[in-house]
Amino acid sequence: MPVHASLLILKPSLATTFLRSSLSSALVPFPLIRLRPFPNPRNLSSLSSAASSPTHSLVSSSGDNVGGGRSGAISPPPIEDSVQKIDVNPPRGTRDFPPEDMRLRNWLFNHFREVSRSFxxxxxxxxxxxxxxxFIRKAGEEIRDQLYCFEDRGNRRVALRPELTPSLARLVIQKGKSVSLPLKWFAVGQCWRYERMTRGRRREHYQWNMDIIGVPEVMAEAELISSIVTFFKRVGITASDVGFKVSSRKVLQEVLRCYSIPENLFGKVCVIIDKMEKIPIDEITKELKSLGMSEEAIKDLLQVLSIKSLTKLEEILGAAGEAVADLKQLFSLAEKFGYSEWIQFDASVVRGLAYYTGIVFEGFDREGKLRAICGGGRYDRLLSTFGGDDVPACGFGFGDAVIIELLKEKGLLPELSLQVENIVCALDHYLQGAAAAVATRLREKGQSVDLVLESKPLKWVFKRAARTNAQRLILVGNSEWQRGMVSVKILSSGEQYEIKLDELE
Known part of the structure; x- marks a missing residue:
């Protein structure tokens, strides 16, 4: 930090003293600083001559007389501008994580990680x-309005990631043949999306992704759904609380093929169909017409999308198509995995993202109070979107905000308080170094220690121990320390004893 800039952080009286000593010793010619923008460096030379004159009053770079009288008699600058308080709230749609919220976040993320590793x-x-x-290449220009994007100092267009899958695809392409397939990767990362906020939807959130790269069979989707079900069971969610709507993008493709709808409209149709539960059916029809679809095609498409039975779908599309075959295999595997009661067929599930190519699924709360909890599916052609070779792949994204709302709704959020194993306190100020040695010994053994850093009365120490849920209170007193011992109190039972420092575990 330049020395004239560092003065801004000094108290006015300290700044004045520092200026006076610096000017009198003629080490560096400083401009006298008002609490305003820094003076132009070009004025320093003229200021130097002014400072060296015994009779000249100091003048700021703006020409104002800010000092006067005898040489060196510098009065502190007046504080002309009051400090305006900043808004203490985080930006709209984002969150702070104070300790109590951070404990909950860590608890949730630990479950994400433990489930992923168990698979x-x-x-x-x-x-x-x-x-x-x-992101634009993957999701289309329509996503630009939802991005937090800007041009960096190298004139490159960059964006905060709205999701993790494109980054995964980029990394897979980058690794190329240096990694052997299949890849089973997971991530827990922060994502940003500028959009309208609702319950369980924020502009900033964390997302748990699990992806399988290099497996073309439906077994991969079955494994992913099994992992989500395993997570739900771990946190107390049951099949009566949550279900999965399952379908296939191939269902929609087969219907559109019957009416010779161009392949390049497929993604746009999916985006429209994905809005079915959010806007009236008349609006859906209107948007489909705008793509050039005939009324007959729209009628038949909406009829197929209303099907909730795989048997009924098979009657319409036949058993020979890939869509029906894939779905029948998934439901068969669900029985083997043991989660048949969690899944149901719903032809209207297409997922709005254009890169899905096969089976798609969404987790939902059965009471219908919340938006989708999670969602995913197969995306066999994503890598070619970025110039890579296509590799069969599937995965899911699971946000942190909706699951927290659901756990609150069900009364399943754990009460997580700060917990330390030991609180260590010196009974005299001169024994603080000894207390630090005790704390260091325990920390080296892998134990958590809250060391009392000031001289505090025992009443305060006991309150602190209660707040931190400490298991033991270790007191370092004069007579005990001289004998190489400390006092230990087990806070749950009240048991108290002395122990040699060498035997303290």
């Missing part, structure tokens, strides 16, 4: 900041 997945991560083109 043999490895953790990866990516930059929060990515090339803007990475």
């Amino acid at each position: 043999g997945f490895e953790e990866v991560d990516f930059p929060v900041l990515e090339s803007e083109a990475l």
Whole structure:
């Protein structure tokens, strides 16, 4: 930090003293600083001559007389501008994580990680900041309005990631043949999306992703749904609380093929159909017409999308198509995995993201109070979107905000308080170094220690121990320390004893 800039953080009286001593010793010619923007460096030379004159009053770079009288008799600058308080709330749609919320976040993320590892997945991560083109190429120009994007100092268009899958695709392409398939990767990362906020939807959130790269069979989707069900069971959610709507993008493709709808409209149709539960059916019809679809095609499409039975779908599309075959296999595997009661067929589920190519699924709360809890599916052609070779792949995204709302709704959020194993306190000020040695010994043994850093009465120490849920209170007193011992109190039972420092575990 330049020395004239560092004065801004000094108290006015300290700044004045520092200026006076510096000017009188003629080490560095300083401008006298008012609490305003820094003076132009070009004025320093003229200021130097002014400062060296015994009779000249000091003048600021703006020409104002800010000092006067005898040489060195510098009065502190007046504080002309009151400090305006900042808004203490985080930006709209974002969150702070004070300790109590951080404990809950860690609890949730630990479940994400433990489930992923129990299924043999490895953790990866990516930059929060990515090339803007990475997301626009994958999701289309319509996503630009939802991006937190800007031009950096190198004139590159960059964006905060709205999701993790494009970054995953980029990393897979980058690794190329240096990794052997299949890849089973997971990530827990922060995402940003500028959009209207509702319950369980924020502009900033964390997302748990699990992806399988290199497996073309439906077994991969079955494994992913099983992992989510395993997570739900771990946190107390049952099949009566949550279900999965399952369908296939191939259902929609087969219907559109019957009416010779161009392949390039497929993604746009999916985006419209994905709004079915959010806007009236008349609006859906209107938007489909705007794509050039005939009334007959729209009528038949909406009829198929209303099907909730796989048997009924098979009657319409036949058993030979890939869509029906894939779905029948998934439901068969669900029985083997043991989660048949969790899943149901719903042809209207298409997922709005254009890159899905096969089976898609969404987790929902059965009471219908919340938006989708999670969602995913197969995306076999995503890598070619970024210039890579296509590799079969599937995965899901699971946000932190909706599951927290659901756990609150069900009364399943745990009460997580700060917990330390030991609180260590010196009974005299001169024994604080000894207390530090005791704390260090215990920490080296892997125990958590809250060391009392000031001289505090025992009443305060006991209150602190209660707040931190400490298991033991270790007191370092004069007579005990001289004998190489400390006092230990087990706070749950009240048992108290002395022990040699060497035997303290």
